Amino acid sequence: MDAIVQWFVAPLQYEFMVKAVIVSGFVGLVCAVLSCYMTLKGWALMGDAVSHSVTPGVVLAYIFNLPFALGAFVFGVGSVLAIGFIKSKTRIKEDTVIGLVFTGFFALGLVLISKNPSNVDLMHILFGNVLGIPNGDVIQTFIIGSITLAAVAVLRKDLLLFCFDPTHARSIGLNTTALYYILLTLLSLTIVVALQAVGIILVIAMLITPGAIAYLLSDRFDHMMIFAMISGVISSVLGTYLSYHLDASTGGCIVVLQTVLFILTMIFAPKHGLLVKMRSEAT
Numbered sequence: 001m002d003a004i005v006q007w008f009v010a011p012l013q014y015e016f017m018v019k020a021v022i023v024s025g026f027v028g029l030v031c032a033v034l035s036c037y038m039t040l041k042g043w044a045l046m047g048d049a050v051s052h053s054v055t056p057g058v059v060l061a062y063i064f065n066l067p068f069a070l071g072a073f074v075f076g077v078g079s080v081l082a083i084g085f086i087k088s089k090t091r092i093k094e095d096t097v098i099g100l101v102f103t104g105f106f107a108l109g110l111v112l113i114s115k116n117p118s119n120v121d122l123m124h125i126l127f128g129n130v131l132g133i134p135n136g137d138v139i140q141t142f143i144i145g146s147i148t149l150a151a152v153a154v155l156r157k158d159l160l161l162f163c164f165d166p167t168h169a170r171s172i173g174l175n176t177t178a179l180y181y182i183l184l185t186l187l188s189l190t191i192v193v194a195l196q197a198v199g200i201i202l203v204i205a206m207l208i209t210p211g212a213i214a215y216l217l218s219d220r221f222d223h224m225m226i227f228a229m230i231s232g233v234i235s236s237v238l239g240t241y242l243s244y245h246l247d248a249s250t251g252g253c254i255v256v257l258q259t260v261l262f263i264l265t266m267i268f269a270p271k272h273g274l275l276v277k278m279r280s281e282a283t
Contacts (some may be wrong), residue, residue: 007132011244018128022234024254027130027197030145032210032232033152034190036225037183040163040213044204045095046083049102050184051191051203053079055109058195063116068229069140069192079105091161130197130240130250148186159183160221161256185215197236198251206232209258231261 011017038047040253057075061068079101086097133141152159161169162179168175187207214227239254246253267274 007245008241011241015276016131017240017244019133019138021237021240021248022132023130023141024240024250025233026142026145028206028210028234028236029229030148030190030193030233031203031206032214032228033149033225034186035207035209035232036214036221036228037152037159037163037211038076038187038207039215040160040221041183043187044208045098046184047187047191047207048204049083049098050076050079050187051200051207052102052109053105054188054195055106056112057109057201058200059109059112059116063135064110067140068195069144072192072195073188074283075105075220076191077185080188084181101198106123109117123220129199131243141193142190151182151186155179155182192244198254202251202255205255205258206236209255209262210235213262214266215267216272219223219271231258235261 007022010125012021028159038044054072054076057071057073057078058068059071060066061071082101083094083097086092086101089096090097092100158169158174158179162174162176162183166176170178190207191203194206198206210228210232211224213231214224218224236254236256239257240250242248243250243253265273270276
């Protein structure tokens, strides 16, 4: 028992670990909330697109000594507008447009990184650096995350109906086009929040896995949201602890832990798990 307590307490003697645990837990919470909407809407590819599209914005922010969140948000929203414009003006299908936009933006980011290798730490951009996050970025993360959570709370019912049944949402007078761009803007903000913790490459897992876990555990959205938040916060906090004890990538540990939780849920979920389905098929 003492060993377990020591395992949790030992890292907290360092200020950077206390900061990392708090920030990771908050990031896990914000990502989990939006993850529920992403899962219902089936926007895994869209989340991947926006997360990769912010790369040039982050690099330019580093180069010009601007807040990284500003560059990430501008290019995140820019990618959303580009996808919407190309989709509405051409006959190309949405998944193809998404692939074109995010690969183009991501490639531009890699070009900028290769031209300014001394100014930009590629590993921190791609995989995050929550253990070394400055105090200013901590404040920035909490402000942006709080804005995102507040917006979701205010628009909760409209966003839920839009994700679940956009045709019905349109029929009762909701502006589905506005909701489409609002949800994508919230996605961009959430990616900005998660960048410092897990980086551009792994942020998509933070946006998809908690919602997928919760979707297997409950058919009710309120319960789904609770399960997603619990799994998101626990995996983020424990992943940060694991990264300290294993001396491994923090973002990698968080995502691996989330994946393990998903596999366990997929097998043992009381209603939609594989074991339950095997038993029902056997009978």
